[in-house]
Amino acid sequence: MLVTGYVRKIDHLGRLVIPKRLRKDLAIGQDDSIEIYVEGDTVVLSKYAPKCIFCGEKAEKVFHERAVCEACLEELKAKSKVS
Structure with missing residues (x-):
């Protein structure tokens, strides 16, 4: 885990601001989706990337x-030609 030194308070609506520098470094832009999950007692935020429903890899x-x-889509195409 990278220690950034950033500390942010959560406002009265439960929001927090991700620092601009961090958003820039991680290529997180306005209207991008962020995935939120918990690992033990840690809240993890990550840029959302859709995952393939078949293999779990990044879906294009x-x-x-x-x-x-792409790989699963090609496999689907190949199997549909055989049937």
Whole structure:
């Protein structure tokens, strides 16, 4: 884990501001989605990247409104030609 030295207070609505420098370094822009999860007693924020419904890898495509990676999409195409 990288220690950044940033400390932020949560406002009365439960919001916190991610420092501009950190957003820039992580390529997090306005309207990007952030995934929030818990590991033990730690809250983890990460830039959201859709995952393939078949293998869990980063998905680049959408097939029937579902995220699918290129490799699984090619496998689906190949199997549909065989059937």
